[in-house]
Amino acid sequence: MSQQQTHLVHRKLDIGVQKVPKQDAGDRIQNWDETYLGFDLNAAKIEAQRCIQCPSAPCQEACPVSNDIPGAFALIEEGDILGAADIFRETSNLPEMCGRLCPQESLCEGSCVVGFAIRPDGHAEPAVTIGKLESFCTDFQRRELDGYPRPKYSAASTGRSIGIIGSGPAGLAVAEILALDGHSCTVFEFWPEPGGVLVYGIPNFKMRKQIVDDYIEYLEGLGIAFKCGVYVGRDITVDEMLDGEFDAVFLGTGAGVGNELGIEGENLTGVHRATDFLVRGNLEPDQLPENLRDVLAKPRNVAVIGGGDTSMDCVRTAMRLGAENVTCVYRRTEAEMLGRAEERINAREEGVNFDMLTAPLRIIGDESGQVTGVECQRMELGEPDDSGRRRPVPIEGSEFVIEADTVAIAIGYGADPVVPKTTEGLNATGKDLIEIDGSGRTSRKGVFAGGDNVNGADLVVTALADGRRAAEAISEYFSTLD
Ligand SMILES: Cc1cc2nc3c(=O)[nH]c(=O)nc-3n(C[C@H](O)[C@H](O)[C@H](O)COP(=O)(O)OP(=O)(O)OC[C@H]3O[C@@H](n4cnc5c(N)ncnc54)[C@H](O)[C@@H]3O)c2cc1C
Ligand code: SF4
Numbered sequence: 331m332s333q334q335q336t337h338l339v340h341r342k343l344d345i346g347v348q349k350v351p352k353q354d355a356g357d358r359i360q361n362w363d364e365t366y367l368g369f370d371l372n373a374a375k376i377e378a379q380r381c382i383q384c385p386s387a388p389c390q391e392a393c394p395v396s397n398d399i400p401g402a403f404a405l406i407e408e409g410d411i412l413g414a415a416d417i418f419r420e421t422s423n424l425p426e427m428c429g430r431l432c433p434q435e436s437l438c439e440g441s442c443v444v445g446f447a448i449r450p451d452g453h454a455e456p457a458v459t460i461g462k463l464e465s466f467c468t469d470f471q472r473r474e475l476d477g478y479p480r481p482k483y484s485a486a487s488t489g490r491s492i493g494i495i496g497s498g499p500a501g502l503a504v505a506e507i508l509a510l511d512g513h514s515c516t517v518f519e520f521w522p523e524p525g526g527v528l529v530y531g532i533p534n535f536k537m538r539k540q541i542v543d544d545y546i547e548y549l550e551g552l553g554i555a556f557k558c559g560v561y562v563g564r565d566i567t568v569d570e571m572l573d574g575e576f577d578a579v580f581l582g583t584g585a586g587v588g589n590e591l592g593i594e595g596e597n598l599t600g601v602h603r604a605t606d607f608l609v610r611g612n613l614e615p616d617q618l619p620e621n622l623r624d625v626l627a628k629p630r631n632v633a634v635i636g637g638g639d640t641s642m643d644c645v646r647t648a649m650r651l652g653a654e655n656v657t658c659v660y661r662r663t664e665a666e667m668l669g670r671a672e673e674r675i676n677a678r679e680e681g682v683n684f685d686m687l688t689a690p691l692r693i694i695g696d697e698s699g700q701v702t703g704v705e706c707q708r709m710e711l712g713e714p715d716d717s718g719r720r721r722p723v724p725i726e727g728s729e730f731v732i733e734a735d736t737v738a739i740a741i742g743y744g745a746d747p748v749v750p751k752t753t754e755g756l757n758a759t760g761k762d763l764i765e766i767d768g769s770g771r772t773s774r775k776g777v778f779a780g781g782d783n784v785n786g787a788d789l790v791v792t793a794l795a796d797g798r799r800a801a802e803a804i805s806e807y808f809s810t811l812d
Pocket of ligand 2: 392395396399422428429437438439460791
């Protein structure tokens with residue numbers, strides 16, 4: 331490195347991290363708007379200047395879709411925000427969403443050299459705020475253009491058609507990429523509206539729904555058809571789709587079946603699976619199937635079982651529903667929690683209590699069948715288990731009751747077996763996860779898969795990466811049919 335370059339790096343390392351403004355905690359629990367207000371142009375340019383443009387770009391390597399982060403930040407630094415947004419869109423279909431939702435501390439930002447560097451005076455600074463810059467420049471672009479950038483070219487119809495099952499990140503990425511190449515795409519979705527967990531799970535305060543609505547509108551503009559309220563495996567099978575109008579099928583069915591605790595009282599009134607609680611709290615009744623349209627009773631004392639990101643979504647939803655006491659019940663300590671620290675900080679600021687080293691024994695109800703509390707037991711940590719985290723061990727005689735009129739169970743998700751069970755020749759694991767090769771091809775010719783139904787419950791960005799890989803394999807497959 332030349333002396334001039336070394337000097338430039340030192341100058342960049344001297345720039346302090348730009349704080350992303352967020353709504354005050356007291357205000358934000360009174361509304362459902364996004365917690366983070368986002369960068370303004372000036373702060374974004376300063377924050378982008380913090381990137382030292384390392385040639386090896388470990389941030390890009392740690393990003394599941396390989397976003398050219400240094401390339402985009404060089405343009406933000408110069409004030410070319412639209413150019414930076416275009417760079418993110420080259421490798422990602424959902425940059426404004428990933429920028430808000432990725433656990434950056436264990437992906438791009440977790441590898442950012444700026445976060446590891448010790449300055450001459452010995453102090454350290456956080457990594458460059460990559461995710462929030464990504465959403466800043468792509469939001470900015472949609473505002474400037476009044477929508478998504480229009481495709482640079484319009485491909486002629488190839489005459490090939492694909493049925494895509496599931497409208498989450500994986501399915502939407504496949505649909506966009508193949509539609510842009512001139513293939514006919516029809517997306518089948520069980521919920522009344524498209525978007526998968528982006529709509530039916532992730533709360534408004536993490537990402538406003540308008541972003542997904544705008545993206546769906548853009549996809550419809552590309553000619554993609556959405557058939558909602560269709561449960562594939564019951565209303566139509568994959569075999570029927572392949573025998574009928576479709577040359578190929580992509581399975582992007584996610585992992586949406588909430589795990590059960592397997593303890594007494596899970597069916598009491600007021601006890602909810604996490605997704606049911608979140609969608610009823612965050613969406614309008616007309617966005618829900620009929621069985622979920624009853625408005626949630628205003629909770630007073632809420633216990634949420636589980637310590638991951640879904641659990642944080644539930645506790646923060648409960649605060650916004652007006653609950654007086656909200657407790658997260660988790661059987662290990664914060665050090666073993668899998669979700670984002672940022673979400674726990676936000677939850678604590680909003681007044682959520684954390685009962686760590688606590689496991690539920692049974693859910694208690696009154697004679698009318700309404701939940702009244704959760705009997706719990708204190709735990710201590712033992713030896714590490716298969717997950718590598720220290721195992722919770724019950725402390726005899728430590729039972730106690732947490733009073734609750736509402737309980738949400740947020741202890742993870744599994745895949746729905748219906749598609750593997752109703753599709754001839756489709757191999758799945760014991761946990762109903764679909765088996766694929768490195769490109770997204772399943773054991774059944776013409777059927778591709780990706781996202782949580784392959785990986786188990788994971789992330790928006792990993793589902794997106796799978797969808798992008800599968801779209802390539804599907805294009806290749808179509809070319810063999812010509
Ligand atoms: C509450 C919650 C919060 C989360 N928060 C984050 C976060 O902050 N950051 C992050 O990165 N990840 C988060 N995740 C995980 C992330 O949302 C998922 O990993 C991602 O959405 C998976 O994408 P996918 O396309 O595989 O499936 P999904 O988004 O699950 O979409 C699958 C779709 O397929 C539909 N479907 C399933 N079976 C059928 C069928 N037989 N017929 C028709 N349709 C069917 C489902 O209804 C669903 O809409 C969260 C998950 C949950 C549940
Ligand atoms: S997609 Fe996720 S991991 Fe990749 S740069 Fe954006 S925020 Fe980071």
